[in-house]
Structure formats: C-alpha cells, structure tokens
Amino acid sequence: MRTTHTSTFLSQPYTQNILNQLNIDITITNNPYSLKPEDLFEMAARINKKRSFLFVSKVLGKHIPIAPSTGLVCGALLADRFLLEVKGEASGKTxxxxxxxxxxxxxxxxxxxxxxxxxxxxxGFAETATALGHAFFNAFTAGDYFHTTREQIADKESIINFEEEHSHATSHRTYIEKDMIDNNREIILVDDEITTGKTAINIIKSIHQQFPRTQYTVVSILDWRTAEHKKEFELLEKELNISIHCVSLMSGTISVNGSVNLDEESAKYETERNEGTYHFINIQSILPNQLKSIPSTSLAEKNSPSYLQATGRFGLSAQSNKSNFPAFREIGAYLESQRAGSRSLVLGTGEFMYLPMKIASYMGEGVYYHSTTRSPIFPCHNEGYGAKNAFMFSNPQDQSIMNYVYNLAPGNYDDIFLFFEREVPNQQLLPFLELLSSAVPNIKVVYLNGEEDI
Structure with missing residues (x-):
C-alpha cells in the first residue's frame, strides 16, 4: 500500500494515446498520496467540438462502474486533503x-x-460532481451543501446562474434559500476535474457579485491548469480582494497533440433491444416517510412527484444530512433482499447520483455503481480506453435530452437496480429498459419518491 503523504513530483511526461489520432502528454507535478494515474482515470474521445477528449474517472461513479465505497471515500479523501492544505490540520484518518x-x-x-x-x-457541480460534492460534505461536522442543477424548477427562482463553457450542457442553476449563501462563510466548490478553471471562475464571479465574501476553495480530483490559468486565479484574487485555494488529489499539466473529428453518426452505439423482466419498486410505498419531499416539480415533468430533500439540490445542513443515513441503510437492506445473484449494478440517473451510490453501499458485497450521463463519448473497445461500449437513449424524464450509459457489458451482472428520484411514466421508460435488457435482462426500477405503487 502506498502511504507516502508528502508531495511526489513526477516531472517526466507520459503520453496517453486516444484512437491513434490524439496524444495527451501529461506531466504530474503534485501527487500528495502517491496515486498512480491508472488509479484515477482512463482517457476517451468526446463528441464535443469545444473539447475533444475526456479524463474518464475510475473513482467518480459516472462513466465507469465502481464499488460504491470508492466514490464515497474519494470525497472523504479530498476533505482530508482540504483540512491539511487549507486549514493546516491533520485529520488523523489519512x-x-x-x-x-x-x-x-x-x-x-x-x-x-x-x-x-x-x-x-x-x-457540488452538476451533473458529474453531485455525488462527489456530497461525499466531500459528509466529512464535515458543520456546514451546508447544495449542488447546481441543469433542471428548471417550476415554482422556484434560481439564486445563482453561471455557465460551464466546455460542457455539452452549459447552464447551471441553484435553487436554495437565499440565507444559505447570503453570508460571509467560506465557499468550497467541488468538481471532478479542473482543466482551465473557467467554470470555477465563472461561479466565483457570479457568487461574489451578489454575495461577496473573502474565502473560496476549489476542490477537485484532478487539476490540469497551466501557469496561465493559475495566473487568472491570482488576478481574480486581486480584483475581488479574495483568497482562492485549490485542492486536488493529483495535479499537473497536459499538452494536446493531434485532433479528432467525431460525430454521433460515426459512433457505434448498442442498438439491440430485448424484452426483459422488469420489477418496479416504489420505496415511498414500501418504506413510507423515510425521506422528506420538497414540493417542487420540473418544468419538463409538470405532473411528476416532488423532489427529495436528501439530494441537496435545494440545500442541506450537516445535521439534516446525517439524519438521513438510517433511512439509506434501511432502504439498502431492503434492496439487498431483492437481489437476484452475487453481482448487481446500481445505476443512477443524470445528476441523481449520490443517493443511489450511498444506498448501494448498504446493499451487500458484489454491488457496483455508476450513472447515466448527458455527455456524448465516442465508444471504442480498446484496452485502457474509457468507454468500451455505449447506449444512447432519450432521457425518460425529459425526452428532448439525449442520455448515455457506458461500459455496460452483457453478462457482467445478475441484475440492475435503476434508480430515479421520482416516478417516470412507463411509456417514457420502456424504450430505455428494452435497451438495457440487451445487456442485463433482469431490471429493478427503484423510485425513491412516487405517488402510488406500481
């Protein structure tokens, strides 16, 4: 086991090749836990004109299946690093x-x-870092958490709006009570990766314009900012008279050589559809009143059940967060009793990542977790490539948006537990279930909030 906690500097670049068209030269300059790059990521090509490649995380639970504990501990490890780097305190748990x-x-x-x-x-930043931000938050005895969202809520006004420039879906919104952010407390932004830092700069500017303060910290698994990008942070500090700390598990620089010109027409998606066995589990009916609802609905799902308070989308205190753990354990124990074999996949949906991951951690051994995503990645069955296969489908909750699932190989699992925060009409869900059934025919659809049993 590697337990060296002083910074390890690896100035010799190494190269990641993508599809024999793109070379990413990576130089690691700070590696406080002496982690190997292959512990943290693989590479893949994005179908995105703004940015042609992606660090596909092996610890996030988004594109690659992981043990649910890996994603949870990743957040705690970042909190450990934050405590030492920013506050000068050792956790004693490193x-x-x-x-x-x-x-x-x-x-x-x-x-x-x-x-x-x-x-x-x-x-936490949607959609990728909603669970990472929440897992980071779990380490705090005091504080508040919320995650940004791409959704438009019918009866609420977004307090802060900002753009993520390189993303496939750029607009972020925040639906919290104003007093959660209208104060002088330190802001900690959590994302899976910083490449240029523009997203962090955008939200800091947006927050500071309305709710100024002096302390900001940006936490990420990976930090690839160049000297020029870091200079932009320094200039912003001077401009706004603030301090910005940056904390990561691994940082360095990247150089991109070559190019790829990909579109979805050239991508080979899994298209086979099967009629599987579907079992619908409405947690609200089976274990009533376990999780508190928030009486709001999405503009895309006007008659759908309410959202859940436990996600953090509308803000969550540390005390409220911990009070949900017994419910997660009880739900996990029930779902464990519904498993069909020794290998199960829990699949989150979109930015609804943390609750499925946390519940999966209580479902016994042999459970893996990842999530659907909006991000289009070019699939290729090469060794070490981050998206071996891909399923493309209309989001059952908003059919105007295309979603994807990656790295779901036939025969890998005995069953899938497909999680939704809120109940989805069957006619909108069935095409996705038929697609998933080509890989795993036994599917349990888990609704954490719904109006009636199915």
Missing amino acids: DTLLSAFLNPSQHYDEDAFVSSKWNPVII
Missing part, C-alpha cells in the same frame, strides 16, 4: 482513508472528521 480508497472491500468509517469550527457552504 492512512485509513487511503487504504479504503485503494482497497474497496475494506470497511471505512463514515463519521464526520472535520471540526465544527469550520462551517463552510459546499457546492
């Missing part, structure tokens, strides 16, 4: 967390370890 991170079968302690004297507002 070795334990790192061991659990590198050995997913090992039990980890989910108790908060960041002192209540630190009381930040933590923001």
Whole structure:
C-alpha cells in the first residue's frame, strides 16, 4: 500500500494515446498520496467540438462502474486533503482513508472528521460532481451543501446562474434559500476535474457579485491548469480582494497533440433491444416517510412527484444530512433482499447520483455503481480506453435530452437496480429498459419518491 503523504513530483511526461489520432502528454507535478494515474482515470474521445477528449474517472461513479465505497471515500479523501492544505490540520484518518480508497472491500468509517469550527457552504457541480460534492460534505461536522442543477424548477427562482463553457450542457442553476449563501462563510466548490478553471471562475464571479465574501476553495480530483490559468486565479484574487485555494488529489499539466473529428453518426452505439423482466419498486410505498419531499416539480415533468430533500439540490445542513443515513441503510437492506445473484449494478440517473451510490453501499458485497450521463463519448473497445461500449437513449424524464450509459457489458451482472428520484411514466421508460435488457435482462426500477405503487 502506498502511504507516502508528502508531495511526489513526477516531472517526466507520459503520453496517453486516444484512437491513434490524439496524444495527451501529461506531466504530474503534485501527487500528495502517491496515486498512480491508472488509479484515477482512463482517457476517451468526446463528441464535443469545444473539447475533444475526456479524463474518464475510475473513482467518480459516472462513466465507469465502481464499488460504491470508492466514490464515497474519494470525497472523504479530498476533505482530508482540504483540512491539511487549507486549514493546516491533520485529520488523523489519512492512512485509513487511503487504504479504503485503494482497497474497496475494506470497511471505512463514515463519521464526520472535520471540526465544527469550520462551517463552510459546499457546492457540488452538476451533473458529474453531485455525488462527489456530497461525499466531500459528509466529512464535515458543520456546514451546508447544495449542488447546481441543469433542471428548471417550476415554482422556484434560481439564486445563482453561471455557465460551464466546455460542457455539452452549459447552464447551471441553484435553487436554495437565499440565507444559505447570503453570508460571509467560506465557499468550497467541488468538481471532478479542473482543466482551465473557467467554470470555477465563472461561479466565483457570479457568487461574489451578489454575495461577496473573502474565502473560496476549489476542490477537485484532478487539476490540469497551466501557469496561465493559475495566473487568472491570482488576478481574480486581486480584483475581488479574495483568497482562492485549490485542492486536488493529483495535479499537473497536459499538452494536446493531434485532433479528432467525431460525430454521433460515426459512433457505434448498442442498438439491440430485448424484452426483459422488469420489477418496479416504489420505496415511498414500501418504506413510507423515510425521506422528506420538497414540493417542487420540473418544468419538463409538470405532473411528476416532488423532489427529495436528501439530494441537496435545494440545500442541506450537516445535521439534516446525517439524519438521513438510517433511512439509506434501511432502504439498502431492503434492496439487498431483492437481489437476484452475487453481482448487481446500481445505476443512477443524470445528476441523481449520490443517493443511489450511498444506498448501494448498504446493499451487500458484489454491488457496483455508476450513472447515466448527458455527455456524448465516442465508444471504442480498446484496452485502457474509457468507454468500451455505449447506449444512447432519450432521457425518460425529459425526452428532448439525449442520455448515455457506458461500459455496460452483457453478462457482467445478475441484475440492475435503476434508480430515479421520482416516478417516470412507463411509456417514457420502456424504450430505455428494452435497451438495457440487451445487456442485463433482469431490471429493478427503484423510485425513491412516487405517488402510488406500481
């Protein structure tokens, strides 16, 4: 086990080749936990004119299936790093967390370890870092958490809006009570990766224009900013008279050589459809009143059930967050009893990532987790490539949006637990189920909130 916690500098670049067309030269300059790049990511080509490649995380639970504990411990490890780098305090849990991170079968302690004297507002970025931000938040004894959202809520006004320039879906909204952010508390922004830092700069400017303060921190698994990008942070600090700390598990620089010109017409998606066995599990009916609802609905789903408070989309205190853990355990224990074999996949949907991941961690051994996504990636069955296969489908919750699932090989699982925050009409869901059934024919659809049993 690698337990060296001083920074490891690896100045010699190494190259990742993508589709024999694109070379990414990577130089790692800071690696505080001595992690190997292959511990954290693979590479893939994006179908996106703004940015042609993607670091496909192996610890996030988005595109690649992971043990659910891996994603949860990843957030805790970032909190451990934040505590040391920004606050100058050792958690006393570094070795334990790192061991659990590198050995997913090992039990980890989910108790908060960041002192209540630190009381930040933590923001996770949709859609990729909603679970990472929440897992990071779990380490805090005090504080508040919310995640940005791409959804438009029917009866609420977004407090902060900003753009993610390289993303496939760019607009972020925040639906929280104003007093959660109208204060002088430190803001911690959590994302899976920083490449240029423009997204972080955009949200800091947006927050500071309305709710100024002095302390900001940007936390990410990977940080690939150049010297020029870091200079932009320094200039923003001077312009706004603020301090911005940046914390990551691995940082360095990247150089891109070559180009790819891909579109969805050239991508080979899985198209076979099968009629599988579908079982619908409405948690609200089976285990009523476990999770609190928020009486709001999406503009895209006007008659759908309410959202859930536990996601953090509308804001969540540390105390409220911890109060949900017993419900997660009970739901996980029930779903474990519904498993068909020794290998199960829990599949989150879009930005609804944390609750499925957390519940999956209570469903027993042999459970893996990842999520659907809006991000189009070019699939290729090459060794070390981040998207071996791909399923493309209309989002059952908003059929105007295309979604994707990657790395779902036939025969890998005995069953799938497909999670939705809210109930979805069967006619909108069935095409997606038929597509998934070509890989895993036994599917349990889990609704955490719904109007009636199915």
